[in-house]
Amino acid sequence: MKKNRRSFIKGSAIALSGSLLVPIACQSSSKPGNNKTAAGKLTLSFEPYELQLKHTFTLASSSRTTTPVMLTKLEYDGYTGYGEASMPPYLGESHETAQRFLSKVDLSGFSDPFLTEDILAYIDSIAPGNCAAKASVDIALHDLIGNILEIPLYKLWGLNPDHTPNTSFTIAIDTPEVVRQKVLEAADFRILKVKLGGGNDREMINAVREITDVPLCVDVNQGWTDKHTALDLIHWLKEQGVVFIEQPMPVEDLDEIAWLTEKSPLPVIADEAVQRLKDMIGLKGIYSGVNIKQMKCTGLREAWKMINFARAYGMTVMLGCMTETSCGVSAAAQLSPMVDFADLDGNLLISNDVFEGVKVIDGKLTLPDRPGIGVIKTGDIL
Amino acid sequence: MKKNRRSFIKGSAIALSGSLLVPIACQSSSKPGNNKTAAGKLTLSFEPYELQLKHTFTLASSSRTTTPVMLTKLEYDGYTGYGEASMPPYLGESHETAQRFLSKVDLSGFSDPFLTEDILAYIDSIAPGNCAAKASVDIALHDLIGNILEIPLYKLWGLNPDHTPNTSFTIAIDTPEVVRQKVLEAADFRILKVKLGGGNDREMINAVREITDVPLCVDVNQGWTDKHTALDLIHWLKEQGVVFIEQPMPVEDLDEIAWLTEKSPLPVIADEAVQRLKDMIGLKGIYSGVNIKQMKCTGLREAWKMINFARAYGMTVMLGCMTETSCGVSAAAQLSPMVDFADLDGNLLISNDVFEGVKVIDGKLTLPDRPGIGVIKTGDIL
Numbered sequence: 001m002k003k004n005r006r007s008f009i010k011g012s013a014i015a016l017s018g019s020l021l022v023p024i025a026c027q028s029s030s031k032p033g034n035n036k037t038a039a040g041k042l043t044l045s046f047e048p049y050e051l052q053l054k055h056t057f058t059l060a061s062s063s064r065t066t067t068p069v070m071l072t073k074l075e076y077d078g079y080t081g082y083g084e085a086s087m088p089p090y091l092g093e094s095h096e097t098a099q100r101f102l103s104k105v106d107l108s109g110f111s112d113p114f115l116t117e118d119i120l121a122y123i124d125s126i127a128p129g130n131c132a133a134k135a136s137v138d139i140a141l142h143d144l145i146g147n148i149l150e151i152p153l154y155k156l157w158g159l160n161p162d163h164t165p166n167t168s169f170t171i172a173i174d175t176p177e178v179v180r181q182k183v184l185e186a187a188d189f190r191i192l193k194v195k196l197g198g199g200n201d202r203e204m205i206n207a208v209r210e211i212t213d214v215p216l217c218v219d220v221n222q223g224w225t226d227k228h229t230a231l232d233l234i235h236w237l238k239e240q241g242v243v244f245i246e247q248p249m250p251v252e253d254l255d256e257i258a259w260l261t262e263k264s265p266l267p268v269i270a271d272e273a274v275q276r277l278k279d280m281i282g283l284k285g286i287y288s289g290v291n292i293k294q295m296k297c298t299g300l301r302e303a304w305k306m307i308n309f310a311r312a313y314g315m316t317v318m319l320g321c322m323t324e325t326s327c328g329v330s331a332a333a334q335l336s337p338m339v340d341f342a343d344l345d346g347n348l349l350i351s352n353d354v355f356e357g358v359k360v361i362d363g364k365l366t367l368p369d370r371p372g373i374g375v376i377k378t379g380d381i382l
Numbered sequence: 383m384k385k386n387r388r389s390f391i392k393g394s395a396i397a398l399s400g401s402l403l404v405p406i407a408c409q410s411s412s413k414p415g416n417n418k419t420a421a422g423k424l425t426l427s428f429e430p431y432e433l434q435l436k437h438t439f440t441l442a443s444s445s446r447t448t449t450p451v452m453l454t455k456l457e458y459d460g461y462t463g464y465g466e467a468s469m470p471p472y473l474g475e476s477h478e479t480a481q482r483f484l485s486k487v488d489l490s491g492f493s494d495p496f497l498t499e500d501i502l503a504y505i506d507s508i509a510p511g512n513c514a515a516k517a518s519v520d521i522a523l524h525d526l527i528g529n530i531l532e533i534p535l536y537k538l539w540g541l542n543p544d545h546t547p548n549t550s551f552t553i554a555i556d557t558p559e560v561v562r563q564k565v566l567e568a569a570d571f572r573i574l575k576v577k578l579g580g581g582n583d584r585e586m587i588n589a590v591r592e593i594t595d596v597p598l599c600v601d602v603n604q605g606w607t608d609k610h611t612a613l614d615l616i617h618w619l620k621e622q623g624v625v626f627i628e629q630p631m632p633v634e635d636l637d638e639i640a641w642l643t644e645k646s647p648l649p650v651i652a653d654e655a656v657q658r659l660k661d662m663i664g665l666k667g668i669y670s671g672v673n674i675k676q677m678k679c680t681g682l683r684e685a686w687k688m689i690n691f692a693r694a695y696g697m698t699v700m701l702g703c704m705t706e707t708s709c710g711v712s713a714a715a716q717l718s719p720m721v722d723f724a725d726l727d728g729n730l731l732i733s734n735d736v737f738e739g740v741k742v743i744d745g746k747l748t749l750p751d752r753p754g755i756g757v758i759k760t761g762d763i764l
Contacts, residue, residue: 114533116540117720145540149531151496156538158498158527158683277694301540305690312659312691338499 042107042119044137045073047382048095051086051323051350055182057172062090067323070098070133071354073382074140076113081144082355082375082382083331085136086295086322086346093132101126101133113144120301131275131298132322138299139331139373146372153334153374154367157304163337164365166190167344168217173198176207183211190363191215191243193343197223201233205240217341219246222272227256231263238265244316244341246291247271258286267316277302280309289316291343294332295324307338321346330357331373333365354379424489424501426519427455429764430477433468433705433732437564439554444472449705452480452515453736455764456522458495463526464737464757464764465713467514468677468704468728475514483508483515495526502683513657513680514704520681521713521755528754535716535756536749539686545719546747548572549726550599555580558589565593572745573597573625575725579605583615587622599723601628604654609638613645620647626698626723628673629653640668649698659684662691671698673725676714677706689720703728712739713755715747736761 051067072083087093104126110119123137146153154161169189171182173196186192192212194204197220208216218237224230230248237245244267249257251273261268269289274280275296283290292306303319310317317339321332324346336342342365347353357375359366368374433449454465469475486508492501505519528535536543551571553564555578568574576590579602590598600619606612612630619627626649631639633655643650651671656662657678665672674688685701692699699721703714706728718724724747729735739757741748750756 114537114540115542118542118545120540149533151531155496158496158502160497160500163500280694305694308687309691309694312662312687 040077040111042110042113043075044102044105044107044140045075045382046098046102046136047071048099049325049354049381051325052352053323053349054351055172055174055178055349057323057349064089067350068095069325069328070095070102070136071325071327071382072102072136072140074113074137074144076144076148079144079147081113081140081142081147081372082327082377083136083138083140083143084324084328085132086324086328087132088322091132091295093130097130098133098136101130102136105137113141113148116141116145116301120299124298132295135294135297135299135328138301139294139328142300142331143372143375150371152367152369152371153300153331154337157335157338159335159337161337161367164333164367165336165339165342166363167336167342167360167365168193169345169348170219170343171195171204171208173200173204176203179204179207180211183208187212188360188363189214189345191217191341193217193219193246193345194242196220202236205237205242209240213241216240216242217244217246217343218242219271220248222247222250224248225250227253227260230260234260234264234266242266244269244289244318246318247273254286261286261288264288269316269318271320277306277309280306280313283315284313287315289318289340291318291320292339293320293322294328295322300331300335303332303335304338307335311338316340318343320344323349325350325353326355326357327373327375330355330368330375333358333367334373336365352379354381422459422493424492424495425457426484426487426489426522427457427764428480428484428518429453430481431707431736431763433707434734435705435731436733437554437556437560437731439705439731446471449732450477451707451710452477452484452518453707453709453764454484454518454522456495456519456526458526458530461526461529463495463522463524463529463754464709464759465518465520465522465525466706466710467518468706468710469514470704473514473677475512479512480515480518483512484518487519495523495530498523498527498683502681506680514677517676517679517681517710520683521676521710524682524713525754525757532753534749534751534753535682535713536719539717539720541717541719543719543749546715546749547718547721547724548745549718549724549742549747550575551727551730552601552725553577553586553590555582555586558585561586561589562593565590569594570742570745571596571727573599573723575599575601575628575727576624578602584618587619587624591622595623598622598624599626599628599725600624601653602630604629604632606630607632609635609642612642616642616646616648624648626651626671626700628700629655636668643668643670646670651698651700653702659688659691662688662695665697666695669697671700671722673700673702674721675702675704676710677704682713682717685714685717686720689717693720698722700725702726705731707732707735708737708739709755709757712737712750712757715740715749716755718747734761736763 070085074081168191169186170193246269267288270287271291318341319339320343326347329347355375452467456463550573551568552575628651649670652669653673700723701721702725708729711729737757
């Protein structure tokens with residue numbers, strides 16, 4: 001944790017240079033050129049990175065082969081915490097926005113990382129949006145705290161690491177041939193998440209079912225437009241061993257989704273319809289569950305609150321991720337003993353991970369016996 | 383923390399003897415007679431105690447001079463955590479019910495106190511009700527964890543101890559002469575809580591106002607019966623510098639309270655109407671705030687969740703207590719940086735405290751710089 005200190009270049013200088021795709025370590029600090037972490041001083045560094053996807057990732061609305069992330073590091077009194085912002089383009093954040101946001105972060109007013117609520121309220125107040133960038137600070141801060149206390153975050157939250165769920169592995173929209181191949185490669189998983197809404201729904205499910213009979217969950221990413229067709233399809237999907245349907249229709253179709261949820265034989269889970277804690281109140285009566293993601297909700301602290309809120313509401317709770325390194329995924333996995341379903345496979349979809357952390361063993365999320373988010377940095381970054 | 387170990391008598395033997403008012407230390411353990419705390423073993427002890435009130439305590443519905451409490455101790459690997467159940471008679475718990483409940487607690491299945499969610503779910507599952515008895519285990523467990531980590535609980539929760547509110551001091555229903563005397567004695571407080579609903583409301587407020595002009599909050603304990611009279615009184619109370627009204631009418635009068643909340647110029651706060659997290663959902667539209675108490679909601683963990691739930695709902699949040707030693711009050715005070723109003727004066731109303739913990743300095747709750755709930759045992763108990 002205390003190794004790999006190196007020189008940093010001040011973030012604002014990089015922002016001015018504009019060469020954001022070249023991964024260069026940046027430091028947001030009130031004292032440029034001070035490379036040592038002073039006791040009582042919180043220092044944030046960040047570095048853009050481009051995740052390479054093993055397979056082209058096709059959703060109902062888009063297709064891509066890379067995901068930009070911003071990796072962060074918080075240092076305090078010889079301790080280190082790592083964080084990550086994953087920014088799939090459709091969410092509106094980018095290397096440039098994250099760089100701009102993180103360059104504004106001035107932690108000189110905080111001498112104690114344990115003032116988590118204050119620090120994260122300040123981070124949230126810097127600018128609206130920027131949820132992934134905010135999460136990258138939240139994750140690094142929680143990792144730092146866990147490292148200082150020398151306990152994993154699940155222990156800080158009183159959770160039992162044995163209660164982690166199986167994680168689903170995502171099968172993106174593709175031809176039956178590619179789908180079959182991907183399902184074969186996913187033989188270690190006990191539940192699969194199939195992306196639908198691309199116009200070949202039955203073909204997708206049939207291709208999966210040619211290979212495996214594990215439970216399936218389905219993510220439509222708002223891809224269905226007619227509630228009656230959707231309900232027919234859900235009935236058919238239930239017969240195929242599907243356990244829930246995620247974001248079946250566009251978020252603005254509230255009445256249609258409420259109708260579908262009421263009639264659906266499977267739980268209907270909100271994803272794009274919910275970002276943060278404040279959005280939870282409106283879900284009751286429209287969805288029966290929620291997919292909570294750090295990158296949408298600004299990080300672990302708000303995710304923790306959202307899970308508790310959803311539990312009090314009696315909702316099905318799912319924990320999701322973007323394509324992320326093992327840094328982001330291991331952070332989310334620390335919360336996974338609290339949820340019904342986990343879709344924390346983002347690190348398994350990339351070929352250039354720079355962290356080692358949570359493992360999937362026999363399909364189940366297996367938390368490392370290490371403090372904080374439980375990661376080891378394996379790449380030459382930060 | 384590791385001092386004052388003494389012999390314990392097994393809880394079940396005491397329960398059979400029936401002499402519950404004699405304070406005798408009891409131990410709930412699978413191994414009676416084992417006085418040492420083995421590593422990896424959680425041991426619960428408990429002892430009944432009777433709080434002596436400085437003044438006769440009169441509410442809208444009852445009057446008393448003592449409050450029965452059960453003090454608890456959890457030991458693990460040489461560390462100790464203290465807890466407390468305070469059981470004002472009108473809530474239905476007693477030394478006898480707490481003794482019966484705590485004697486059923488078998489922690490032999492838990493080798494790690496950090497499995498908080500599992501341990502407290504088990505405690506909650508032992509029997510319905512018994513909320514104060516459950517809180518006594520929850521508090522001791524959190525104190526234990528804080529002591530093991532060597533950090534105060536506010537730090538575990540990421541809270542800023544500087545953000546503690548002023549605590550109100552409670553002025554019970556009495557004659558104008560006694561009220562004036564009590565208000566004089568409460569000169570150190572920056573906010574007072576006046577109990578109304580005893581038929582002499584204006585007389586009570588006038589007596590207070592003869593002595594002080596500090597802000598007042600008003601607790602009616604369901605004592606008002608007519609909503610129109612209540613609304614008139616609230617308008618008058620606002621002119622007298624009252625900042626909120628707690629539980630103005632009987633909990634079952636939902637429509638009347640909703641009407642009153644909508645028309646009231648002051649926040650209307652639920653107390654008797656809410657016990658636990660599950661009750662929070664029904665409050666929206668009926669009350670504008672909530673008074674959360676450990677003894678109602680089974681302890682710190684559920685209180686934390688309730689505060690977050692209320693915040694997401696945009697409700698005013700108040701943290702209350704019963705008459706308690708500094709053990710229970712110091713535990714609640716650890717959460718107080720999260721709330722709008724605190725009514726944590728229960729330890730100040732008694733003459734035989736057996737703990738030292740949170741202090742009121744210039745009216746403000748001041749958290750000790752000690753781990754866990756921050757208490758030192760000062761009495762010969764446990």
